[in-house]
Structure formats: C-alpha cells, structure tokens
Amino acid sequence: MAQDVVDIGDRKQLFIDGRWLRNAHGVKLTVNPPVKHERVLTPDHPWESRFIGHYKTIIEHEGRLHLWYLASGPSTSNDRATHHQSTCYATSRDGLHWERPSTGVIEWEGHRDNNIVMCGTDEISVMLDPNGPDEHRFKALSPVNETPVWPESLKANTCKPCPPDNMYYECHLLTSPDGIHWKIAGVVSPYAHDNNNHFFFDRRLNRYVAYFRWNVCDNVCGIQRIRTLGRLEFDDPMQLPWPYRLNAASNVLPDGRVGWQGGEFPIVMEADQQDPFLPCTDINDAPVVQYPWADDSYYLSFPSFYRHYDQDVIPVEACAYEDPQRANVTNRHNTGVKDVQLAVSAEGVNWERPERKPYIPLGLEGDWDGGMTYAGLGLVRRDDEIWMYFSGVQARHGTADHRRTYGGIARLVQRLDGFVSADFDYTGGEFTTPLVRFSGTHLLLNVDCSALGEVRVELRDERGIPIGAYNRSGPYRGYSMAESIPIDRNHLAVAARWRDHDDVAALIGRPVRLHFRGRAAKLYSFQFVTP
Known part of the structure; x- marks a missing residue:
C-alpha cells in the first residue's frame, strides 16, 4: 500500500x-513561556495618566519598530468620547528605547504636542498590507466614536450608542499611508465585537484572514458561551462590509443595536469542558500571527483567558489599588482576572493548546501586572531571539480606580522557534x-x-x-x-x-x-x- x-x-x-x-x-x-523583561513604556504623559497598554501592535518596517497602543487620560471636556481612549504611536530602532514623536494630529487639552494619532478609537489593531496602493499601506480595525477633536471620526457610520457608557462598537476599517495620518474607510461589521479584532494577509491561502472577538449567547455541550474567537476569509479588505453571514436569529434590540450574536462568524476558538470555572471562563481576546520564520503553515495565538467571578460563590473585595464601588457593585458580574495562554494551529482554523498553563502569567498580587496580562500583536526577531510585547494591569477587570494610574508595556524574550518543544x-x-x-x-x-x-x-x-x-x-x-x-x-x-x-x-x-x-x-x- x-x-x-x-x-x-x-x-x-x-x-x-x-x-x-x-x-x-x-x-x-x-509549552515554553518567554522570559519577562523590562517595561519599555510606562504612563508618562497626561493623556496616558489613567493607563496605557491593553491592546497594541508592533510592526517592523524600514529599519524601525512601530508601536500603536491604547491610552487613556482625564479630560476637562464634557465629550466622553473625546479622550476616553486614544491610539498613541511610538517608534524604536532597538526595541528597548522608545520615542513618542510629536505627531501634531490630535488636539489634546488645547495643544497638539503629543503622540496621539487617533481619538475615539478603542481596542485598535494595525497591519502593514503587502498589497494595494501606498495610500492604504497601513490598515487598522477599531470601533470609532465620534469626537470633534478628530474630524475624521465624524465620518464614522455608527449605530445607536451602547449604554451605559454611550460607546459605539461597530468595527471600522481605517487606512493610512504612514501609520500616523488615518482615514476611515468604512464599517467592516455592524456587530459589537469589542476587543482586539485584527486581520492579516495569509501567505498560505493568498487571501486575507480576520479574527474577531465574537459574543454569543447559547449553550453547547451544556456550556454557556459568551466571549469566543470568530474568523473570516476574504480577497479585498476595501470591499465593505466584509462577508459575514446574515443571521435572522441575532438579537436585534428595539433601538436598532445588535446584541448577542448567532452564527454570523464561524467560531474557531473558545473555552471548553477542560477549562475550569465554566461558564465563568472565556476568551477575552486572542491575537493571531502566522509564524514568519518557517515557510510551512504554523499559526500561533496568544489568547487572554478571562475568569469572571461567580459572585454568588466568591464575593469580590476591593484591594487598596481598586475602586471598591466598581468591584462590589457596578461590575458585579464582570469582575475577574486574566492571563495569556498559547494556542497553535496548522491552518488557522482548528486550534489546540498543547498545555493549558499560563504563557504570560500574572505578576505577584499588587505588582503592575498582578491583575491582568494582555499579549501584543506582532513578533520581532532580534538575532536568535524572538521578542514580543505585553501589557499588564495591577487591578482586576472591572475594578480599576480611575483616579490611579495603571499599566505599561514590557518586553518578552523567546528562543527562536521555542514556543513549544x-x-x-x-x-x-x-x-x-x-x-x-x-x-x-x-x-x-x-x-x-x-x-x-x-x-x-x-x-x-x-x-x-x-x-x-x-x-x-x-x-x-x-x-x-x-x-x-x-x-x-x-x-x-x-x-x-x-x-x-x-x-x-x-x-x-x-x-x-x-x-x-x-x-x-x-x-x-x-x-x-x-x-
């Protein structure tokens, strides 16, 4: 035979x-976790004074590293979207020492001497497109909230605001010739995806592939699914909206917003019966990369698993660096901890976790990364090492005291090819x-x-x-x-x-x-x- x-x-x-x-x-x-190294960015400027980090992208281009990251700072403006969360930009030649260039794009509290490149954006991801014209060389995905300080945001085709904070959650495609000056191309999906949606050109398929945070509300094998990872394939990212599947069973609310979704996006990763604390464990976000230093198909993902407490069992007591009202009242069913695992795939559809242990573990309780960790999108090779970047938060999800400063972005070092052995x-x-x-x-x-x-x-x-x-x-x-x-x-x-x-x-x-x-x-x- x-x-x-x-x-x-x-x-x-x-x-x-x-x-x-x-x-x-x-x-x-x-699974071989990387070694945590120094924080390369901390919240040093007023527009970052609430936090920096969470969702970020690293791209190496033309001899430099480029970083886009989420930041938040207080504002005297009555427009909550104006400075609720912004996208900031930094650059580096060695990956250790970073500069925040003054971009002059966004006015913050009366001046443009800052490194903000988009405002009203939330949980952004960036990619460098190998195809298409130079004017659309950089592309990004993010919800966009209309704000007068960034006129481009007024073009956002948003749905009804989502209470209680009146933030919009439709996912938009944005493009830029240089990664600094951005324009809105349109809506890729009308649904409330939330965290770290991203896409890239898959060199194996010769097509674009997108991964979305996908919120569902159903039961499979007795598990109530909420946060999962959905996936799409398509040929042209500028052809909007992207080809999700219409589903009449989606929960459309009376005000026109789409609530919990059904089967519009195929689900490729989720918590399962091997995970503890179900149904109170799910995937908050899951950056996916196609491993660039092996020509065959190896896909890596760094999902952040979120254990939101069942507060009928575990009452939440706020720590000294947390807001007691938010911990105990406001976010009663959305308070918990997160860390990052490693998932692998041969084709980006069927995923497995070789070991279900932390890949980016929490720091000690009370440390800057003791409550949550988030993996950045993108890998950087330096000689025989692979560098990643991650962010951490001292407080647990849903408990942050906005009078305090949280976060930072730190470097991780992995052996070449060393993710699993x-x-x-x-x-x-x-x-x-x-x-x-x-x-x-x-x-x-x-x-x-x-x-x-x-x-x-x-x-x-x-x-x-x-x-x-x-x-x-x-x-x-x-x-x-x-x-x-x-x-x-x-x-x-x-x-x-x-x-x-x-x-x-x-x-x-x-x-x-x-x-x-x-x-x-x-x-x-x-x-x-x-x-």
Whole structure:
C-alpha cells in the first residue's frame, strides 16, 4: 500500500503540535513561556495618566519598530468620547528605547504636542498590507466614536450608542499611508465585537484572514458561551462590509443595536469542558500571527483567558489599588482576572493548546501586572531571539480606580522557534516522524540538551529499516542509531552526524522517516539545508 509522503524540501519544521510525533514513548509537547523583561513604556504623559497598554501592535518596517497602543487620560471636556481612549504611536530602532514623536494630529487639552494619532478609537489593531496602493499601506480595525477633536471620526457610520457608557462598537476599517495620518474607510461589521479584532494577509491561502472577538449567547455541550474567537476569509479588505453571514436569529434590540450574536462568524476558538470555572471562563481576546520564520503553515495565538467571578460563590473585595464601588457593585458580574495562554494551529482554523498553563502569567498580587496580562500583536526577531510585547494591569477587570494610574508595556524574550518543544524524559524517550521527502544536504536541529541530556537521530526507509547508502564516490554511509553521534549541550542549528559524516545528499528526494531518541532534552525544530 502506498504511504503518504510529506514534501518538506528545505523548509524548517517546528514541534508546536503533534504532526511529527508517531509512536512516541517518553516524549511530550511542552509549552515554553518567554522570559519577562523590562517595561519599555510606562504612563508618562497626561493623556496616558489613567493607563496605557491593553491592546497594541508592533510592526517592523524600514529599519524601525512601530508601536500603536491604547491610552487613556482625564479630560476637562464634557465629550466622553473625546479622550476616553486614544491610539498613541511610538517608534524604536532597538526595541528597548522608545520615542513618542510629536505627531501634531490630535488636539489634546488645547495643544497638539503629543503622540496621539487617533481619538475615539478603542481596542485598535494595525497591519502593514503587502498589497494595494501606498495610500492604504497601513490598515487598522477599531470601533470609532465620534469626537470633534478628530474630524475624521465624524465620518464614522455608527449605530445607536451602547449604554451605559454611550460607546459605539461597530468595527471600522481605517487606512493610512504612514501609520500616523488615518482615514476611515468604512464599517467592516455592524456587530459589537469589542476587543482586539485584527486581520492579516495569509501567505498560505493568498487571501486575507480576520479574527474577531465574537459574543454569543447559547449553550453547547451544556456550556454557556459568551466571549469566543470568530474568523473570516476574504480577497479585498476595501470591499465593505466584509462577508459575514446574515443571521435572522441575532438579537436585534428595539433601538436598532445588535446584541448577542448567532452564527454570523464561524467560531474557531473558545473555552471548553477542560477549562475550569465554566461558564465563568472565556476568551477575552486572542491575537493571531502566522509564524514568519518557517515557510510551512504554523499559526500561533496568544489568547487572554478571562475568569469572571461567580459572585454568588466568591464575593469580590476591593484591594487598596481598586475602586471598591466598581468591584462590589457596578461590575458585579464582570469582575475577574486574566492571563495569556498559547494556542497553535496548522491552518488557522482548528486550534489546540498543547498545555493549558499560563504563557504570560500574572505578576505577584499588587505588582503592575498582578491583575491582568494582555499579549501584543506582532513578533520581532532580534538575532536568535524572538521578542514580543505585553501589557499588564495591577487591578482586576472591572475594578480599576480611575483616579490611579495603571499599566505599561514590557518586553518578552523567546528562543527562536521555542514556543513549544518535544521534550524527552529524563530517563529517555523516542519517536518517529511520518515519511518525508527533503532537498537539503545536511540535517540541522534546534535542540537544548544542557549537560545531562543528549539526542540521536536515525534515518529509516519506508519499511522502517535504518538506511545505509553509497554516494557517487563509492564509500558506504550509514544513518542508523548505532552510527549516530550523540548531540549534547544547547544549539540553535547543529548538524546531525553519523560516525564520520554529516552529509545526507545521497537521500535527497527519497522518502525517509526520522527516528529521534534522547533523554533530558528539548527539541524545537529540524530543517534540511544546503550550506
């Protein structure tokens, strides 16, 4: 019987899911949280004095890092939308030291010497579009609230305001030639999506893909779903609205607002029966990226899971840095804590969480990130590290005292390809890959064996028999486990060796299986390359 062969060519393959693990014994997938580093931005200006962070996007473009982030500050204006929440802009060459350029775009309390680029926006995300004209190079998604300090916002085609705070929640597309001067293109969806909706051009599909916070109110398997992640595909982001599915069952309120939704957007991620505290656990937001340093399809998401307290069981007592009235009365059913997990997917539709543990955990109670953490949208590579940025809040959701200052944006450092690893037990383990066909002359491994660990690799044929081969010059070269040279220590790209050689050119184009055996080691990725 013919066996399926995966053509991997010279493309890097990651161990983020179980696709490469067959007949595994003493091996498990392990999520590797990044290391928290310094806060790179804190609320230093009056227009940021309530908080900064929450939702933010990092993009590297033309030799600089560009950051758009949510900020809020007090205002003497009676127009709550004017300075309730704004989008601010910062830039950096090294990712450590950030500048807030004076953009002159928005007037704040009588002056334009600030880094605000949009006002009345809420929970914004930004993308750099590889297609389309320069005037629409940057695109963003956000609700837009009409405010006189940003004339462009007056073009917002908004629905009825959503009480009690009279904020609008239709999702708008905005475009910009430079990331600073923005215009509203129109409404992509009329629904109340709320947090961190975003989209990107999927290089695998050659289409655009959007992910939305999606609020539903129904029961599946006995679970009442509220906050979930929805998904759309489309060809042209400027063709508005985007192609959601109309559903007559949606809850349209008497004033015209759309309340809880039905099946307009396919749901691709949600809390399930393995999660605790249901139905009081759901997904607040879930930034999704297509991993840029492996050509095959690897999608990563960093969902913020929200445990909102069942206050019939857990009464909320405000901490010293929280507002006791908001904690105990106003937000009785919307108070709780959040942290970030890691989810992975091969195609961006079917998601799994290899381990359901915090990827960006809370800090100590009372620390600046002790109540909530939020992952930023975007990955940055610096040499052999991947940097992300996250924000934290000292207070729990729904308890913030607006007389205080919260938040900040901090740097995270992850090993290249290091999000998930195939970990060999201390006493040993092994596994075999499916059949692959490759095109490189050497096999490189990203592996950490430290001092007491090691990894060996054997190449097998379709029948599972270790391979011996002759190259053109004649000498026999074997690829069996007995001939494999053990790898120790910590490497980002170490060549596998067998006795006196590391050349696999004789096997190019031939179906083979890789059989790994090791102990006390973490294997992150493998790749066939030609030096």
